[in-house]
Amino acid sequence: xxxxxxxxxxxxxxxxxxxxxxxSARQYSITAPRPLEIAQKLKxxxxxxxxxxxxxxxxxxxxxxxxxxxxxxxxxxxxxxxYTRSSSxxxxxxxxGRNNHVALKGAxxxxxxxxxxxxxxxxxxxxxxxxDLFANLVHIKTIDGIKTRHGKKLDFVIVREQTExxxxxxxxxxxxxxxxxxxxxTKPKCERIAKYAFDYAxxxxxxxxxxxxKANIMKLGDGLFLRTCEEVAKQYPKIQFESMIIDNTxxxxxxxxxxxxxxxxxNLYGNIIDNLAAGLVxxxxxxxxxxxxxxxVIFEPGSRHSFQEAMGRSIANPTAMILxxxxxxxxxxxxxxxxxxxKSVNDVIEEGKVRTxxxxxxxxxxxxxxxxxxxxxx
Amino acid sequence: xxxxxxxxxxxxxxxxxxxxxxxTHKIPGQRLPLAKYGGRHxxxxxxGDGIGPEMIEHIRKIFSFCHxxxxxxxxxxxxxxxxxxxLEAALLAIExxxxxxxxxxxxxxxxxxxxxxxxxxxxxxxxxxxxxxxVTIPTVPSRHKDIDVVLIRENTExxxxxxxxxxVPGIVESxxxxxxxxxxxxxxxxxEYATLxxxxxxxxxxKANIQKLGDGLFLKVIRDMSxxxxxxxxxxxxxxxxxxxxxxxxxxxxxxxxxNLYGNIISNIACGLVGGPGLVSGMNIGSKYAVFETGTRxxxxxxxxxxxxxxxxxxRASIDMLRYLDCHYHANxxxxxxxxxxVEQRVHTxxxxxxxxxxxVVNCTLQNVEKIMEAER
Numbered sequence: 001x002x003x004x005x006x007x008x009x010x011x012x013x014x015x016x017x018x019x020x021x022x023x024s025a026r027q028y029s030i031t032a033p034r035p036l037e038i039a040q041k042l043k044x045x046x047x048x049x050x051x052x053x054x055x056x057x058x059x060x061x062x063x064x065x066x067x068x069x070x071x072x073x074x075x076x077x078x079x080x081x082x083y084t085r086s087s088s089x090x091x092x093x094x095x096x097g098r099n100n101h102v103a104l105k106g107a108x109x110x111x112x113x114x115x116x117x118x119x120x121x122x123x124x125x126x127x128x129x130x131x132d133l134f135a136n137l138v139h140i141k142t143i144d145g146i147k148t149r150h151g152k153k154l155d156f157v158i159v160r161e162q163t164e165x166x167x168x169x170x171x172x173x174x175x176x177x178x179x180x181x182x183x184x185x186t187k188p189k190c191e192r193i194a195k196y197a198f199d200y201a202x203x204x205x206x207x208x209x210x211x212x213x214k215a216n217i218m219k220l221g222d223g224l225f226l227r228t229c230e231e232v233a234k235q236y237p238k239i240q241f242e243s244m245i246i247d248n249t250x251x252x253x254x255x256x257x258x259x260x261x262x263x264x265x266x267n268l269y270g271n272i273i274d275n276l277a278a279g280l281v282x283x284x285x286x287x288x289x290x291x292x293x294x295x296x297v298i299f300e301p302g303s304r305h306s307f308q309e310a311m312g313r314s315i316a317n318p319t320a321m322i323l324x325x326x327x328x329x330x331x332x333x334x335x336x337x338x339x340x341x342x343k344s345v346n347d348v349i350e351e352g353k354v355r356t357x358x359x360x361x362x363x364x365x366x367x368x369x370x371x372x373x374x375x376x377x378x
Numbered sequence: 379x380x381x382x383x384x385x386x387x388x389x390x391x392x393x394x395x396x397x398x399x400x401x402t403h404k405i406p407g408q409r410l411p412l413a414k415y416g417g418r419h420x421x422x423x424x425x426g427d428g429i430g431p432e433m434i435e436h437i438r439k440i441f442s443f444c445h446x447x448x449x450x451x452x453x454x455x456x457x458x459x460x461x462x463x464x465l466e467a468a469l470l471a472i473e474x475x476x477x478x479x480x481x482x483x484x485x486x487x488x489x490x491x492x493x494x495x496x497x498x499x500x501x502x503x504x505x506x507x508x509x510x511x512x513v514t515i516p517t518v519p520s521r522h523k524d525i526d527v528v529l530i531r532e533n534t535e536x537x538x539x540x541x542x543x544x545x546v547p548g549i550v551e552s553x554x555x556x557x558x559x560x561x562x563x564x565x566x567x568x569x570e571y572a573t574l575x576x577x578x579x580x581x582x583x584x585k586a587n588i589q590k591l592g593d594g595l596f597l598k599v600i601r602d603m604s605x606x607x608x609x610x611x612x613x614x615x616x617x618x619x620x621x622x623x624x625x626x627x628x629x630x631x632x633x634x635x636x637x638n639l640y641g642n643i644i645s646n647i648a649c650g651l652v653g654g655p656g657l658v659s660g661m662n663i664g665s666k667y668a669v670f671e672t673g674t675r676x677x678x679x680x681x682x683x684x685x686x687x688x689x690x691x692x693x694r695a696s697i698d699m700l701r702y703l704d705c706h707y708h709a710n711x712x713x714x715x716x717x718x719x720x721v722e723q724r725v726h727t728x729x730x731x732x733x734x735x736x737x738x739v740v741n742c743t744l745q746n747v748e749k750i751m752e753a754e755r
Binding site: 042100101102135195196198199200202203235236237238290292293294295296297331332333 | 411412413414415416417418420442445447449451467470473474
């Protein structure tokens with residue numbers, strides 16, 4: 001230590017010592033190359049949502065607190081069922097913008113009651129629209145210790161467009177008994193979702209992108225999507241591109257799911273495939289996801305169910321939410337923390353001593369979180 | 379003496395505080411990020427030859443320490459590899475991400491069939507404007523004080539068109555091409571840049587007394603355009619005189635706009651005046667893409683791997699890039715920390731007469747970043 005200080009004083013050049021501020025040159029010492037730590041804690045927004053959402057989010061907060069992960073939280077409550085207590089969308093947007101453009105979110109229950117006259121869009125849709133979260137990304141990965149029907153190792157990603165298509169909220173009754181739902185596809189939005197899928201594949205070193213469509217029936221709408229994907233693929237010569245019709249994709253997923261790497265698809269198909277694929281690796285409780293826009297990203301479980309029945313019973317599996325938090329840490333370039341958190345979750349599940357009900361055990365949400373904290377090493 | 383005072387007063391007034399003297403200026407033009415997801419940009423990194431790879435490592439270190447919302451996609455291009463595939467890959471990567479930071483790629487002088495990859499990159503991506511900001515840093519030894527000049531160079535045509543042939547043995551024709559369209563856009567860039575950053579004067583550098591048509595067109599287009607910008611003084615100067623003026627009284631210049639080859643020479647003179655190749659960064663801006671590199675394009679092969687090369691130019695190139703990406707907070711943060719390192723703490727590498735290594739400069743800058751962040755809390 002002492003020699004270090006001496007050598008650093010010696011290394012302050014003669015020119016600096018000859019200068020006017022000799023004192024400041026002496027006070028200053030160069031330390032050894034420092035490890036890559038961070039200068040301050042990072043703030044993120046949390047949106048607990050409905051059902052078991054709050055339990056899962058608090059479980060993550062508990063883990064963060066106990067393990068010293070450098071995160072701070074700001075809570076924004078958004079709910080459609082408890083609409084009187086709900087904060088406004090504008091508040092949520094502002095909070096996320098303030099906190100590194102990142103949020104961790106539980107599922108928000110869609111209410112069947114229309115509070116505003118003529119408003120067909122749910123809270124989820126409006127949040128997505130105002131943050132322009134055009135892509136939903138779900139990472140389907142088998143975790144050692146969870147039994148699956150096919151027993152194969154899966155590791156693929158589903159990229160879903162989530163701002164247009166069937167979810168445009170344009171529905172009307174022409175004459176009594178005849179209803180038109182409009183599915184809108186636009187070139188710029190097709191382009192950016194395709195580019196996102198390929199950019200993601202490039203960044204994570206994946207080899208293949210599969211576009212899922214129904215262009216044989218919807219020749220114009222899905223045709224546009226397919227053609228745009230083909231065009232974008234030309235910019236990525238190192239990534240293999242193929243296309244598959246949605247019905248065949250479903251069959252392939254349940255029979256030979258290991259063939260997929262990155263899948264990109266329009267809104268409604270994505271919704272269905274997300275849930276189908278989540279079922280392949282252990283259900284809604286273990287699959288993390290994220291909604292990505294240009295400026296913002298929200299981390300939320302891959303299949304967005306509020307699981308109202310389990311509310312307050314501490315039986316929900318927090319794996320998905322904890323993995324979301326781990327992905328969030330990676331996104332914030334806190335890779336060491338993110339990887340450590342992911343590893344501790346995988347270790348707990350692989351060991352199989354602490355299992356929640358969906359995985360055939362009797363442990364509570366809290367017990368699972370405690371087990372994760374015990375396993376956490378950094 | 380008087381001119382010195384007025385210049386430093388001008389610098390102080392323009393920037394508010396001393397540390398912001400090296401902050402990157404605002405860059406004109408509307409930009410839509412091509413690869414920004416969840417608030418994070420993806421940027422292509424081309425390490426190049428010589429000291430490039432270690433410099434990219436320094437930038438990575440600084441960026442992750444400061445939480446800069448930028449991810450790198452690294453693509454290797456170097457002159458040692460045979461074939462053009464790697465250059466194609468790099469071009470595609472820049473077209474996808476829109477922005478790149480780049481170390482220099484060595485050009486083999488002797489082989490006429492080998493096109494400079496740097497020139498190739500610039501012309502294929504249509505990076506028409508090369509912008510350098512040369513400003514003296516108080517503690518860095520230099521012959522002149524208070525230099526603050528912006529050099530804007532046309533980057534895609536003129537002498538660099540690559541059209542040379544030997545008509546009969548012993549007679550070689552090199553063709554210099556100038557077009558009104560390209561002069562107009564470089565002139566527009568210069569005037570917009572000056573307006574946006576509150577600059578007062580634009581000097582067009584030319585050789586229109588000899589090349590009456592080629593450089594004459596350059597001069598005419600810029601002079602015509604200057605009519606639109608009443609607040610900016612316009613003057614022209616012949617390149618030989620400009621070189622002399624630059625080494626004798628560089629403080630008189632504010633913004634200089636130049637055709638390709640003159641720009642190359644003048645910008646090297648200006649870089650030399652303020653302390654050498656290790657200090658100044660250069661931006662290459664096109665209508666769709668931008669590539670950031672050091673101001674004078676040297677590979678520094680002799681310094682590679684020794685932790686000696688001055689990282690300042692590269693750090694400033696990364697700051698330029700952050701400005702271009704509209705990450706103004708991080709751009710100013712790193713810029714001010716670097717200023718503190720160079721001016722207040724005098725952590726200088728050998729090229730500036732100091733004894734420090736490149737990683738000392740980087741580590742010291744990180745410490746300053748931490749201090750600034752703490753002070754802000």
